[in-house]
Amino acid sequence: MGEIYEDRRQEPRFATLGKYSLEVSKTSSLEGRVLDLSLNGAMLERTGSGDLKEGSHHRLTLEFTGQPAFQGDTLIVYAGKDRIGVEFYDMDPQNFAALSALIDALSRAHR
Numbered sequence: 001m002g003e004i005y006e007d008r009r010q011e012p013r014f015a016t017l018g019k020y021s022l023e024v025s026k027t028s029s030l031e032g033r034v035l036d037l038s039l040n041g042a043m044l045e046r047t048g049s050g051d052l053k054e055g056s057h058h059r060l061t062l063e064f065t066g067q068p069a070f071q072g073d074t075l076i077v078y079a080g081k082d083r084i085g086v087e088f089y090d091m092d093p094q095n096f097a098a099l100s101a102l103i104d105a106l107s108r109a110h111r
Helices: 093-109
Strands: 014-023 029-037 041-045 055-064 072-078 084-088
Touching: 014 041, 014 093, 029 055, 029 093, 041 072, 055 084
Parallel strands: none
Antiparallel strands: 014 029, 014 055, 029 041, 041 084, 055 072, 072 084
16 A cells, blocks of 8 residues: 655745755855745755754745845755755745745746
8 A cells, every 4th residue: 555645835836046045053054046935935955064954943045036035934844965845934024025926926927
């Protein structure tokens, strides 16, 4: 009997060309490309070997061409060799508005 996989995603994800900076500690961060993005989280390209543990919280800054940069606190839900999956868990209204506007633009572009 096969296992049933439950997809936890509640919002559609969009492939996108953005950059990120993930604060790993007070003195180091990982930087790389955003592979996909949703209102609830993102999949990030892993470019370094910083110590990331699933379930840990980190500050994330996202930058996209033509959009203001925005930040939020994230929960690491996946920390693989090549990818990092994050879920947004705390974002102030201004940063959430920037994320929402970007998701709206990506949604319109994919129609």
